[in-house]
Amino acid sequence: xxATLIIMLVGDTYTLINYVSFINYLCYGVTIMGLIVLRWxxxxxxxxxxxxxxxxxxxxxxxxxxxxxxxxxEPVVCGVGLIIILTGVPVFFLGVYWRNKxxxxxxxxxxxxxxxxxxxxxxxxxxxxxxxx
Numbered sequence: 001x002x003a004t005l006i007i008m009l010v011g012d013t014y015t016l017i018n019y020v021s022f023i024n025y026l027c028y029g030v031t032i033m034g035l036i037v038l039r040w041x042x043x044x045x046x047x048x049x050x051x052x053x054x055x056x057x058x059x060x061x062x063x064x065x066x067x068x069x070x071x072x073x074e075p076v077v078c079g080v081g082l083i084i085i086l087t088g089v090p091v092f093f094l095g096v097y098w099r100n101k102x103x104x105x106x107x108x109x110x111x112x113x114x115x116x117x118x119x120x121x122x123x124x125x126x127x128x129x130x131x132x133x
Contacts, residue, residue, distance in 0.1 A: 018074070029060060032060055
């Protein structure tokens, strides 16, 4: 989020759209690859929607062509997009992977979460319906 704010202040909106579109296409391809890997490694798990594997494989072929073409035609934009993705790695390690955090770090994360929820008007879902109360 901070990197996006800095890019918006420094660059133009079209550049930011190019960065984000590369990130989106990259994430879509990784998701489809995950679908194929799960179909091969865990074929027995429940799937509410099951499609023929020819569809995701075809999608991945076009995805690879577009990704390689993007890397060839605009390597700087793709590199900045990858840097934007990699800025999330420290956040993941601080917030998710690091389990035994000191209480002060937990309080800081909780206060930032609460502040963000208030800023974006986010509330926790209620356990029961409103009519029951």
